[in-house]
Amino acid sequence: xxxxxxxVTPGPTFLHHLSGKTKVMLFGTFIFYTLMSFDVxxxxxxxxxxxxxxxxxxxxxxxxxxxxxxxxxxxxINLVLFWLVDPDVGQYYTTxxxxxxxxxxxxxxxxxxxxxxxxxxxxxxxxFMVSLTFILxxxxxxxxxxxxGLGLPYKVCTVVSLAFRYIxxxxxxxxxxxxxLQARGLEMDKRKLNLFKRLKDNLFILLPLIISSFDRIGxxxxxxxxxxxxxxxKRTYYAEHEPTKADHVFRFIAIAVLVFSFAWIGSRMIxxxxxxxxxxx
Amino acid sequence: MHKxxxxxxxxxxxxxxxxxxxxxxxxxxxxxxxxxxxxxxQSGSGKSTLVHCINGLIPNSFKGEIRGSCTVAGMxxxxxxxxxxxxxxxxxxxxxxxxxxxxxxxxxxxFALENQAIERKEMIPLVKKATDKVGMSDFLxxxxxxxxxxxxxxxxxxxxxxxxxxxLLFDEPLAxxxxxxxxxxxxxxxxxxxxDRTVIxxxxxxxxxxxxxxxxxxxxxxxEIVYDGDLNALLKANILIHYGLREPLYLQALNYAKIPFxxxxxxxxxxxxNFSAVQGELKSFVPKQLHKRIDRSEVLLTVKDIHFAxxxxxxxxxxxxxxxxxxxxxxxxxxxxxxxxxAKLLCAFVRPEKGSIELSGxxxxxxxxxxxxxxxxYVMQNPNHMIVKHLIKDEVRFALENQSLTNEQIDDRxxxxxxxxxxxxxxxxxxxxxxYGQRKRITVAAILALNPDILILDEPTAGQDYAHYSEIMDFxxxxxxxxxxxxxxxxxxxxxxxxxxxxxxxxxxGELIADDEIQAxxxxxxxxxxxxxxxxxxxxxxxxxxxxxxxxxxxxxxxRSQA
Numbered sequence: 136x137x138x139x140x141x142x143v144t145p146g147p148t149f150l151h152h153l154s155g156k157t158k159v160m161l162f163g164t165f166i167f168y169t170l171m172s173f174d175v176x177x178x179x180x181x182x183x184x185x186x187x188x189x190x191x192x193x194x195x196x197x198x199x200x201x202x203x204x205x206x207x208x209x210x211x212i213n214l215v216l217f218w219l220v221d222p223d224v225g226q227y228y229t230t231x232x233x234x235x236x237x238x239x240x241x242x243x244x245x246x247x248x249x250x251x252x253x254x255x256x257x258x259x260x261x262x263f264m265v266s267l268t269f270i271l272x273x274x275x276x277x278x279x280x281x282x283x284g285l286g287l288p289y290k291v292c293t294v295v296s297l298a299f300r301y302i303x304x305x306x307x308x309x310x311x312x313x314x315x316l317q318a319r320g321l322e323m324d325k326r327k328l329n330l331f332k333r334l335k336d337n338l339f340i341l342l343p344l345i346i347s348s349f350d351r352i353g354x355x356x357x358x359x360x361x362x363x364x365x366x367x368x369k370r371t372y373y374a375e376h377e378p379t380k381a382d383h384v385f386r387f388i389a390i391a392v393l394v395f396s397f398a399w400i401g402s403r404m405i406x407x408x409x410x411x412x413x414x415x416x
Numbered sequence: 417m418h419k420x421x422x423x424x425x426x427x428x429x430x431x432x433x434x435x436x437x438x439x440x441x442x443x444x445x446x447x448x449x450x451x452x453x454x455x456x457x458q459s460g461s462g463k464s465t466l467v468h469c470i471n472g473l474i475p476n477s478f479k480g481e482i483r484g485s486c487t488v489a490g491m492x493x494x495x496x497x498x499x500x501x502x503x504x505x506x507x508x509x510x511x512x513x514x515x516x517x518x519x520x521x522x523x524x525x526x527f528a529l530e531n532q533a534i535e536r537k538e539m540i541p542l543v544k545k546a547t548d549k550v551g552m553s554d555f556l557x558x559x560x561x562x563x564x565x566x567x568x569x570x571x572x573x574x575x576x577x578x579x580x581x582x583x584l585l586f587d588e589p590l591a592x593x594x595x596x597x598x599x600x601x602x603x604x605x606x607x608x609x610x611x612d613r614t615v616i617x618x619x620x621x622x623x624x625x626x627x628x629x630x631x632x633x634x635x636x637x638x639x640e641i642v643y644d645g646d647l648n649a650l651l652k653a654n655i656l657i658h659y660g661l662r663e664p665l666y667l668q669a670l671n672y673a674k675i676p677f678x679x680x681x682x683x684x685x686x687x688x689x690n691f692s693a694v695q696g697e698l699k700s701f702v703p704k705q706l707h708k709r710i711d712r713s714e715v716l717l718t719v720k721d722i723h724f725a726x727x728x729x730x731x732x733x734x735x736x737x738x739x740x741x742x743x744x745x746x747x748x749x750x751x752x753x754x755x756x757x758x759a760k761l762l763c764a765f766v767r768p769e770k771g772s773i774e775l776s777g778x779x780x781x782x783x784x785x786x787x788x789x790x791x792x793x794y795v796m797q798n799p800n801h802m803i804v805k806h807l808i809k810d811e812v813r814f815a816l817e818n819q820s821l822t823n824e825q826i827d828d829r830x831x832x833x834x835x836x837x838x839x840x841x842x843x844x845x846x847x848x849x850x851x852y853g854q855r856k857r858i859t860v861a862a863i864l865a866l867n868p869d870i871l872i873l874d875e876p877t878a879g880q881d882y883a884h885y886s887e888i889m890d891f892x893x894x895x896x897x898x899x900x901x902x903x904x905x906x907x908x909x910x911x912x913x914x915x916x917x918x919x920x921x922x923x924x925x926g927e928l929i930a931d932d933e934i935q936a937x938x939x940x941x942x943x944x945x946x947x948x949x950x951x952x953x954x955x956x957x958x959x960x961x962x963x964x965x966x967x968x969x970x971x972x973x974x975x976r977s978q979a
Contacts, residue, residue, distance in 0.1 A: 144520050296518070303561065319814060320819060321786075340804075343804060347800055354511045355517060357477060358515040361473070362502060363503075366499045369533045371535060372530060373526035377537070
C-alpha cells in the first residue's frame with residue numbers, strides 16, 4: 136500500500152475533530168478570500184495562520200516539504216517568465232513609476248515589478264497552503280458529508296467518496312497488469328523508450344484495465360442498490376458528527392470572512408474601482 | 417409444526433434481455449421461514465440468477481422477461497422495489513471488495529442506515545450492535561486495505577444485519593477465503609441462522625459448507641432444479657458428479673475403496689460416522705509399496721536467504737528452497753503471508769533486499785524482467801487482467817513479437833502453443849467469444865509460447881466449479897506430464913494441493929514454515945494451525961480407521977490420478 140497524502144480516517148488533532156461541513160466552509164471562504172485580493176495586508180496573516188494550522192495538524196513533514204518545494208519552484212519559473220516577457224509588468228498594478236533595483240544590460244528589475252511578483256508568489260503559496268491544510272485536515276467521507284451539508288445533491292457527494300475508495304484499487308490493478316505485460320516482453324523502461332512509444336504501449340494496459348474496471352463498477356452498482364442507496368431524497372452521514380461548540384465558532388468565522396470579502400470587493404474594487412495594489416512605497 | 421412459506425417460486429421462468437434462451441426454467445420452489453438452504457450447481461446453472469430474483473436485482477437492475485410468479489416475504493418481485501425488498505433480504509456478495517463501498521468499517525456498516533436517513537445518534541448504537549455480532553467492533557476505524565478477505569466479508573454481513581432483515585443470502589461466501597477463514601465464515605453464518613433468520617447459501621464448495629448442519633439442499637442444473645431435499649439422501653444417491661459438482665473427499669475415498677454408502681445411516685458428518693465395519697477394506701486400500709514418480713535429478717531454481725520488505729515491515733524473512741525440473745509445487749498460507757510476494761520475487765517483478773535466486777545457476781539479479789519472463793512465466797488469477805488483443809492467435813503472438821525472432825519462428829511457436837492448449841481450431845476467434853476457462857487457457861498458451869521452464873499460476877481455479885476446475889487442472893497436469901513443465905501454484909484450495917501437487921511450501925507471517933509433501937503437511941496439526949489451513953476429511957477418515965494418515969492420503973491421490 137502506498138502512503139497517500141490524504142487521511143482516510145480522522146486524525147487526532149483539534150482541527151481534525153471539526154465536522155466536515157465546517158471544514159468545507161472554512162476552505163471555501165478562505166480560498167475566496169485569497170483569490171479576491173492582491174493585498175499583502177490580507178495575504179500575509181492568512182499565510183501565517185495556515186502555517187500555524189499546518190503545524191497543529193502534525194503532518195508527515197517529509198511529504199509536506201516536498202510538495203511545498205515543488206509548488207514553490209513551479210510558480211517561481213512562472214514568475215520569471217512573466218518578468219522576461221515584460222520587465223515593466225509591475226507598473227500596471229502598483230505605482231506608475233519605474234525604480235530600477237538591478238540592471239542587467241537591456242534587462243532590468245524594477246522595484247514595482249519585484250513587488251508585484253513577490254505578492255503574486257505569496258498569493259499562490261497562500262492558496263496552496265489553504266488547500267494543503269484542508270486536504271490534511273479532512274477525510275474523503277467528511278468531504279462528501281460537508282458538501283452535502285452545504286446543499287449539494289448527495290449523489291454528487293457519493294461520487295467523490297467512491298472515487299477515493301476505489302482509486303487505490305484501480306492503481307493496484309494497473310500496476311499488476313503492467314508487470315505482467317513487462318514479463319511478456321513489453322518494454323516500459325523510461326530510459327530506453329521515447330515518449331510516443333511509451334504512450335502507445337500504455338494503451339495495452341488500458342484495455343484490460345477498462346474491462347476489469349467495468350466489472351467492478353457493475354458489482355459496486357449492485358452493492359449500492361442492495362443497501363437501498365437512492366431510496367430517499369435526503370441522507371445522513373456516519374462520518375459527520377453533530378456540530379460542537381468549536382464548530383459553531385468556526386462556522387461563524389467562515390461566514391464573517393465571507394461577509395468581509397464581499398464588503399472588501401464592494402468598497403475597494405467595484406466602487407471606486409481601484410486597480411492598483413497596496414505598496415509600502 | 418406449521419411451516420410458514422417465505423419465498424415461493426411458482427412456474428417461474430426468467431430470460432435475460434440480452435439472451436436468447438431462458439436462464440431459469442419453470443422453477444417450483446418454496447423456502448420456509450427459518451430454514452437454512454444450500455443451493456449448489458455448476459457455473460451457469462442459474463443459481464446466481466435465482467439469488468438475484470430473491471434480492472430484487474432482477475428485474476430492477478437486470479432486465480429481462482419473467483413468466484410465472486415469485487413472491488418474497490409476501491411481495492411479488494415483478495412489482496416490488498429493490499428498496500422494499502432490501503428491508504427483508506440482506507445479500508452478502510461474492511466480491512466483498514466491491515461490497516465495501518465506504519472508506520472505513522464503521523461507515524460501511526452504517527451505509528444502509530445512512531441511505532434511510534437515520535439520525536447519526538441512532539446509527540452509532542446500531543453499528544455497534546451489528547459489528548458486535550460478527551466480532552468486528554474493534555475495527556470500526558479500519559480502512560478496507562488493511563483487512564483480510566474474511567474480515568471484509570464479516571463487514572459485508574454486518575452491513576446487512578440491521579433491523580428485521582429476515583432473509584440472508586450468501587453468494588459464494590467461500591470463494592476468496594483461506595480454508596480456516598472459510599470454516600469460521602460457515603460457523604458465523606450458522607450463528608446468524610440461530611437467531612431465527614432464514615439463510616440461503618449459494619456455493620459449490622459443498623464439503624466446506626457441510627461443516628455446519630444444513631436443512632435442505634437444492635441442486636441446479638442448466639436452469640432447472642434437479643434435486644430438492646435433504647443432504648444425506650443427496651450424498652447417498654451419489655449423483656453430484658453428474659452435475660459437475662465435487663463430492664466430499666471422504667466419500668470419494670469410500671468410492672475408491674468400493675464401500676457402498678448404504679453401509680452408513682448418515683453420511684453428512686464424518687465425525688459421527690461409524691467406520692468399524694469397513695476398517696479392513698479401507699486398510700487394504702493403502703498399498704504396501706508406494707512408488708514415487710518424481711524425478712528430482714535436475715535443480716532448476718535455488719532460492720537462498722531471501723529477505724524482502726515493501727516499506728519497513730518485513731514481508732519475507734530468511735527464505736530457502738529449491739525447485740527441481742518437472743515438479744509441481746504449491747505455495748500455501750493465509751492472505752498476506754508472503755506467498756504472492758515470493759512469486760513476484762521469482763519473476764523479478766520486485767527484487768530482494770538480501771539473498772539470491774538462481775535459475776539454472778544464473779543469479780536472476782543480472783537479468784531484466786523480460787529475460788526472466790522468458791524462463792519463468794506468470795499467469796495472473798484473473799485472465800481478463802492479462803488479455804490485451806482481440807483475436808486468440810494475436811494474444812498468443814504478443815509476447816513473441818517483442819523478441820528477436822523471424823516471422824516463421826513466431827508462427828511455429830504460436831501454432832505449437834495453440835495446439836498444446838487445444839485452442840488451434842479457435843485461433844481466429846475473438847477472445848470475447850470464449851468462456852472463462854478457455855480464457856485461462858489462452859493466457860497459459862500466451863505464456864507457453866515463450867517456452868518457459870517454470871509456470872507460476874496464481875489461484876488458477878478460484879471461483880470455478882468442479883467441472884471447470886478439473887478441466888483447467890487436468891490440462892495443466894498434462895502439460896507437466898508430457899512436456900516436463902515445472903509448475904508453481906499459489907492457492908488456498910487444499911483439494912488442488914492434494915490432487916495436483918507433489919510438494920507444498922507453507923508460508924506464515926513472512927516465513928517459510930514447512931517444505932514437504934502435501935500429505936505430510938496436512939497431517940501436521942501445528943503447521944495447519946499456523947498457516948490457517950484446515951484438516952481435510954481424509955485426515956479424520958484415516959484417524960477414525962486407525963490408518964497412518966500420510967500413506968492414506970497418498971494412496972488417495974494415486975487412486976485419483978488413475979481414475
